[in-house]
Amino acid sequence: MNPDTIKKVLTSLGINKLNQLQSDSLAAAQQDQDLILLSDTGSGKTLAFLLPLLALMDKKSADTQSLIIAPSRELALQIEQVFKTMATGFKVTCCYGGHLRETEENNLIEAPALIIGTPGRLADHIRRGNIHTHNIQTLVLDEFDKSLELGFHEEMAFITGTLSSLKKRILTSATAATEVPAFVGLSNTQTLNYLSGTPAAHLSVQLVHSPEKDKIETLFRLICKIGDRSIIVFCNHREAVERTSTLLKEKGIVTVWYHGALEQPERDSALAKFRNGSSDVLVTTDLAARGLDVPNIHSIIHYHLPSTEEVFIHRNGRTARMDASGTAILILSPDETLPAYIQEPPIPIDLPDKGTLPDKPKWATLLVSAGKKDKVNKVDIVGFLSHKGQLKKDDIGLIEVKDFISFVAIRKSKASHTLHLIKDQKLKNKKVKIEVAK
DSSP states (O other): OOHHHHHHHHHHHTOSSOOHHHHHHHHHTTSSSEEEEEEOTTSSHHHHHHHHHHHTOOTTOOSOOEEEEOSSHHHHHHHHHHHHHTTOSOOEEEEOSSSOHHHHHHHHSSOOSEEEEOHHHHHHHHHHTSSOOTTOOEEEETTHHHHTSTTTHHHHHHHHHTOTTOOEEEEEESSOOOOOOGGGOOOSEEEEEEOOSSOOTTEEEEEEEOSSSSOHHHHHHHHHHHOSSOEEEEOSSHHHHHHHHHHHHHTTOOEEEEOTTSOHHHHHHHHHHHHHTSOSEEEEOGGGGSSOOOTTOOEEEESSOOSSHHHHHHHHTTSSOTTOOEEEEEEEOTTOOOOTTOOSOOEEOOOOSSOOOOOOOSEEEEEESOOGGGTOOHHHHHHHHHHTSOOOGGGEEEEEEOSSOEEEEEEHHHHHHHHHHHTTOEETTEEOOEEEOO
16 A cells, blocks of 8 residues: 555544554455454454555445445444545445445445445345445455354355355454364455454553342442443443443432343444433443444443353453553452453452442533534534524534434533524524433
8 A cells, every 4th residue: 555545544634643553454465365353452453454444445446345244233433434534535435234225225326336234234225236246356254253153154154155255354353263264255364363362551451349139228338439421331231331321310320221132223322412412421241342332431340240251251351452551340249250261360349338429520422413414413413503603612522423413512501592592593404303312
């Protein structure tokens, strides 16, 4: 790849230079071999496969050239966002369940150079003739150990079976490789293994004992001790997620919950509130253990013990990413013991007898009923809130613009007055509904 192209991409991403994994994977892409990338979560693996993929793409082609398959919609969307930020000039489309298929069909009319998606939705589009695979030459299976689990095999086998022109396969994972089914078609494979086998250098693993089997009071006091910092609480079941979040709210902790049974708008809202600081605590299943990229997460709390070492690694990978520091905390009830795979003794921490509530978040999230498909962007929203809502620049926080809706963080103390000022105003000459996100 041209050094100037690499420099341009890094500038767009705000990165000074490639790390060793990224440099090695880019060099390996020039070889006539399939590639397996094994590296710890948070090590820059996304760029490590996007750069080789970009190096193999041709601006003269009008067909879809590359396909990335991810096991969850969140991971697929994260990859899409990174690729768009790289400002390559190539058209990219993301396909996933949970929202209108028709929106994606419109995006696929003019073939994107790169398609990113989840197995089920991609297979559906291929069967309907919306995606033409005859000229796809590069296939990436991100978190392939998850994508190839039982239940994904049928879709994966169908998709790979349609890729008649495939020349390069890139498989990535943050855990040691599982057996790759024959239908993936690996041959002459090169493996780059950067798995450390140890927790991130900046990750502190700690332990709290709960005096009762029901750990909710211990969790409450632990969150109070951590204070108003970003925290992810992992539970093993959806019902436990909702119960735990509700009980914490009853105690005065501002939380959002997140699991696979939520509709896409509910997922988007929960993650937007957590990302923008409207809630410091996200209670979730292991759905959030992969593909959730929220910067500067302070602590991971294992409210329920992870079922396997792999789950433990992926949960912890949400914090201490790249060179940042972070903390992973296990809560043990009287009848629980540390899993055997945790070899280094965690650091024991003591909790105060009584928890003091942390400061409430200073941000509130507004839901705007307009998005990219309505030709609305972040600049439009900032201008509208500044002019019509009388907000100053530092009163407006993170803005996320989706296809048909947008989420905007504004200073909570200004929310009520701002909503009053803008209730009858138009955004880009269009009447839109703006309310506090539920």
